[in-house]
Amino acid sequence: MTSFLCLPAISTPPPSLTRASFRGRSITHFQNRLCRIGVKCSYAEAGVVDDLKSAPIDVVADVKSERVVVLGGSGFVGSAICKAAVTKGIEVVSLSRSGRPTYPGSWVDQVTWIPGDVFYANWDEVLVGATAVVSTLGGFGSDEQMQRINGEANVVAVGAAKDFGIPKFILISVHDYNLPSFLLSSGYFTGKRKAESEVLSKYPNSGVVLRPGFIYGKRKVDGFEIPLDLIGKPLERILSATESFTKPLSSLPASDLLLAPPVSVDDVALAVINGITDDDFFGIFTIEQIKEAAAKVKA
Incomplete structure (x- = not known):
């Protein structure tokens, strides 16, 4: 002293x-x-x-590292973010309905797993000491269900984080694929955009919205591993190599359903890490910008 x-x-x-x-x-x-x-x-x-x-x-002097709360940390994208954060020496807390994942991993033991629902969470327990919140919440179903999980759940989380004084909120959203407006009116997209608006209004100078397209990697479902990278990785390389030829087509409606390059789950996770550690990293980020942010962390 x-x-x-x-x-x-x-x-x-x-x-x-x-x-x-x-x-x-x-x-x-x-x-x-x-x-x-x-x-x-x-x-x-x-x-x-x-x-x-x-x-x-x-x-x-007892300065600790960043402490991040990952909502949906036991899911496909959430677990990649938890793993990347632990690897970078960041303290991690995960809130998800399933709690601790069943698969093994040395990084799993370094995460504080809290089972729970965002709508009924004890935020005093979840957010204590946090310097950032990352939400991977989202899903498919009926329009009502998608509005609730993609939109309302994230709105609740953003409000809780803001009320608790958490300085940064990072949302995993989705690329719009250049779809016509009538397709973007589904509960999935309207829910995501509602969540985005909440992040950007509550956190105008520190909120981060990542809009990846198809995310590939090794996805674990009910004890089985689905190697999405077998499709996503070569497709990403092909689309990147032919970008100069296909770019004129990008203005066509729904063209990005075929032309938007996939992004690896590791790159999404590293872009999140960049968002946690870089105070100048805020706003909406496209697929290409996500990859650029990930490259900064890799370097």
Whole structure:
């Protein structure tokens, strides 16, 4: 523990503590953030000059790594994100209805698995100490079911994260494939876009929306492994190699159903890691931008 003698109170903060350097956030926000990441400090309220002159400030350097909450962490994309985060030294908590996955893996033991439903979650338990939330929530079914899981569930999660003061929210959404508007009116797409709007409105300067197309990799379903990479990987290479020839066709309705390149689940996961660690990474990201973000983390 190191003690520093406080200087007399000043009417404005020094240059390093100006409002611009805090990106518009209050000093109280950062005091709360420091508490969550393990930096202990004692300070006097502004204006108590006598105390500031005489009272030492105790600082204990106990800075921890990022802590991310992955919603749907036991699923195909969610598990890849959990694994990538653990590999990068990030503390991981997963909230999903199935809880801990049944398949083995050294990284599995390093994740805190919480079984539960987003609509009934104990957010005080799930979000404590978190620096980012990643949502992989989504699914197919009736229009009503898709609106609920793709849209409403994510809206609930974004609201909880914002209320709890979590500084960043990352949503795994979907590419629109250049589909005509009447096809984009299905519950799947309208739910996803509703979730996107919620992220971008609540987190205008730190929200991340990833829009991948077909995601390939080794997907585990009921104890069986489906090698989606056997299709996705060669298709990605073919479409990338022929992009200069097929690009003029991209303006045709629904053309991206055939022309949008697949993206590996590992690249999606690494793009998420980039979003967690890079404060300048926010907004909507296309398939190509997802791959570029993943490449930054690989480098």
